[in-house]
Amino acid sequence: MNRDVILTGIRSNDEPTIGNYLGAFLPMVELQQKFAGEYQVNMFVPDLHSFTTPIDHAQLYANTIKNLKYFIAAGLAIENEDTFIYRQSFIPAHSELTWILDCFTYMGEMQRMTQFKEKTLQSSSSGTAENSVSVGLFNYPVLMAADILLYNAKWVPVGDDQKQHIEIARDLGLRLNNKFGEELFIVPEEWKKQLAFAKRDNGVRIRSLVNPEKKMSKSIADPRGTILLSDDPAVAAKKVMGATTDSVGSINFDWDTQPGISNLLQMLALMSGQAQEDINRAWTGNERYGDLKKAVAEATEAFLADFQSRYQSVDESALLAKLEASEAAMNEVASSTLLRVQKAVGLRA
Numbered sequence: 001m002n003r004d005v006i007l008t009g010i011r012s013n014d015e016p017t018i019g020n021y022l023g024a025f026l027p028m029v030e031l032q033q034k035f036a037g038e039y040q041v042n043m044f045v046p047d048l049h050s051f052t053t054p055i056d057h058a059q060l061y062a063n064t065i066k067n068l069k070y071f072i073a074a075g076l077a078i079e080n081e082d083t084f085i086y087r088q089s090f091i092p093a094h095s096e097l098t099w100i101l102d103c104f105t106y107m108g109e110m111q112r113m114t115q116f117k118e119k120t121l122q123s124s125s126s127g128t129a130e131n132s133v134s135v136g137l138f139n140y141p142v143l144m145a146a147d148i149l150l151y152n153a154k155w156v157p158v159g160d161d162q163k164q165h166i167e168i169a170r171d172l173g174l175r176l177n178n179k180f181g182e183e184l185f186i187v188p189e190e191w192k193k194q195l196a197f198a199k200r201d202n203g204v205r206i207r208s209l210v211n212p213e214k215k216m217s218k219s220i221a222d223p224r225g226t227i228l229l230s231d232d233p234a235v236a237a238k239k240v241m242g243a244t245t246d247s248v249g250s251i252n253f254d255w256d257t258q259p260g261i262s263n264l265l266q267m268l269a270l271m272s273g274q275a276q277e278d279i280n281r282a283w284t285g286n287e288r289y290g291d292l293k294k295a296v297a298e299a300t301e302a303f304l305a306d307f308q309s310r311y312q313s314v315d316e317s318a319l320l321a322k323l324e325a326s327e328a329a330m331n332e333v334a335s336s337t338l339l340r341v342q343k344a345v346g347l348r349a
Ligand code: TYM
Pocket: 007, 008, 009, 010, 011, 012, 019, 020, 021, 022, 023, 024, 046, 049, 143, 144, 147, 148, 156, 157, 158, 159, 160, 161, 162, 165, 204, 205, 206, 207, 215, 216, 217
């Protein structure tokens, strides 16, 4: 297995959103189709990451399987021999490498992570966040770095919100390579190269339909602003029709002055598979916001109806068989990376 690795993960705490789909499922499936046979594709569920934000533990196991089914509904071809699907907690090396990396990570680095800061603010109504925020949330990026470094992954297609986490994985990999020898880790490529690899000018960040300054998120209680992949298609279309826009009066793709409109234009481009420039050219200067909303609502409704019917026909027994085989194969890869690290840091002869 000497091929370059493309790797991504989606947590399973809640129902995935159309933001997860457009920011992560879709790019991963596109890359798989484009590079079939040339790269190894790792798609995993970071189930240990799932409880860094509130979850229903009774649902976690079932949600993990559901998430994998969503990936297959999105088009991931699990019959490809170079594609591996697995659950993080079934491969103990993730937790073990995390501890070692933790000891080479600085508090200041973790404190600077935007996601940590944002989530800390959310869970702190009293201003004394330290009391209610878990160490797991603080440490989240280190576990993510282990997820990437264990499999020698160069390419990590993720949404724009994960940019800093890719950078920290790279920094940690390089730091240990400098200290223990260049051969220890293959590090993920820098963000700009990640975008070029995925053929994107900018990272994808789908915003809340109600608060377009914020990203659409499954962990924020914002049901009118969030479209879940399980939403009734007609209800989702209504949410789009109710999206917050602005009073500018003419359509422009400009995140600073017209985030709501730009969000709709981005959703339309990604859902219709057209280049953002082409969509922007078709709509710029148009004064009829209602027409744009209608186009996005129709695209969303059609997409969800089709996606949900594909989900219904996913063969769960084939999924489980693939999962078991992948977990056995990936345990070997991860254990061999871990052993290399254990030797380098002096834990093994
Ligand atoms: P999660 O589950 O929070 O998000 C999964 C993926 O969805 C993307 N995403 C979005 N993209 C565009 N617009 C949005 N509104 C939006 N919301 C979410 C995220 O960028 C992500 O790609 N930390 C990862 C999970 C993870 C991981 C990894 C990914 C753990 N270890 C190793 C890659 C490699 C995350 O954000 O999960």
